[in-house]
Amino acid sequence: MFKLALRNVLRNKRRSFLTGLSIAFAVMIVIFFWTFVLGILNDMFNSYVTISAGHVRVLNSDYLRRETMMPLTASISGYRPLVDSIAKEKGVKLASGRIKFGVLMDVKGKNKPIIGVGIDPAREDAALGLSKKIVSGSFITSGTRETNVGIGLARELGLKTGDTLTVITQTAQGSLSGMNLRVAGIFNMNVASIDRRVFFLPLDQAQYLLDMDGRVTEIYVLLNDPDDAMKAASQIKATLPPGLTASPWEDNGFLYFMNTIAKGMYETLYAFVLILASFTILNTMFMAVMERTREIGMMKALGMREGAIRRLVVMESAILGTISSFIGAAAGTLLAYYISVVGLDYSGLFEKMGNVEVPLPNIYHGLFKWETVLVGFVLGVLMSVAAAIFPALRAAAMEPTEALRNQ
């Protein structure tokens, strides 16, 4: 039966080729775009988590309520023992105090809001590898009046390594405070909204500048597995003194959207691409069955059972689907691999767009997974088989006398 099915596939070569092409194209598109979108979502997630959110953040409950204002008064005092105890929790990769504060900068006559982030350089670099993002100069060290500035911000302010960045801001008590920071290095996180808005300084210098000795605005927690964030947050929360809370990344609407809803939306889109392609198979198999009405009648006359006729039609579609999906998966793998290794450079576009608030990377990289290729291939084959079921039922249900009369 396999031999007969294979020859039937080759019977109308042009039609089989065109149908195969549409299946292969659909499988290729799904693998390519899924790799692309996974890469973007992963980049965005990692960048956002690395710079801003963390997998879990420990905050003053009052700070969480007014987070957009970045209220320095709602801070965490005596944070060191807390950091040490959180770091000992199971599954925690890093716990570190941070201060985030807002600064208004004069850029070409306009006020530009930028964000200063005080970090424990040695501790965070060990877990996050921030020093690897430095494209010129060096990474900041504790106890020095140094800063690392985003590449976009440096360009706008005309800063280069060795220059001085003068920061003037309000302390936690509301008085004015200023500090000259030497630009030790310039980083490129490959995320426009961070590279153009953020500068890092050692935590001790931020505490001094903001008059927050012994205090931080948050304890940043990184886990070994981001999916454990909810569980870890509730475990950490149980150990916290009153007034403090632990927030998992899922509570961050933007991250949740990116990681869950956006993925779901794209998956729906792929389903539509595959369903559209399945219509071409449905059409082809229907045509094949209709054209061979008399032949099917003859096969039934010779004693072929209905089940065998159904299997024959489904097998033809499965052969076509498997070969085409394999070709589509191979082409999709090449494209997906290219997009993962080389990526697509969108930095020029973001320059023109001005202030981009969403943490989009300047260069899109796909996230290549064999799992994506396998899913694309399997979906292609399943779609081909599913699309043949209706024509197969139609073929099996033909009355042999009527089928034999067909001209």
Next chain:
Amino acid sequence: MTVVKMDNVTKDYRVGRMSVPALRGISLAVERGEFTAIAGPSGSGKTTMLNLFGCLDKPSGGKLFIEDHDIITLKPDQLADVRNQHIGFIFQSFNLIPVLSAYENVEFPLLLLKQDGPGIRRKKVMALLEQVGIAELAGRRPSEMSGGQQQRVAIARALVKEPDYVLADEPTANIDSKTGEEILDLMRKMNDTLKTTFIFSTHDPKVMQHARRLIRVRDGKIESDTVQNGGTA
């Protein structure tokens, strides 16, 4: 021994709201080894009779037995099994599978039967291709053969599983008269040597002359049933 028996069989077809009778109470029995023609003009009911003999259709009334099977009680898959095991078919327009070679077309019913291994299948197929005189064309596809050659393949396909009887619906209608003669001679030869029962329909007087039993039908009834050419009733 009776291979197929009709007992007061009727067959009606629905055309819109009308019920049109195609057979009006046919009773007859065909014995093993017969070479029988069912003759009559278009619309006389001969193809309907052949369809019933071939288990391709069920009667509207009466009884139809093939060997010991009461056809009316059988389900579609059981009917398929009866066709597979007991009946060979030769069609007017050959109806070979175009993507298979002559050899593979003849082998096809044996594959459905699932009884013989590849070695025995090969012996049976080649023996029949020899007997119908086209062994050298075994590797050719139908599109590479003449009408007469294709009908020879169809005869070999009908005989390969050694059926109780072979049904042939106007087997010479789509080929020239000389080739038609050859095909009928071949069928007769098979009837003589293999003792296979043949039942064929025709409206051609020349073809009728070849039969050993001639059943004339008109308006869904048997008009005459005669023995000729040394046949036995």
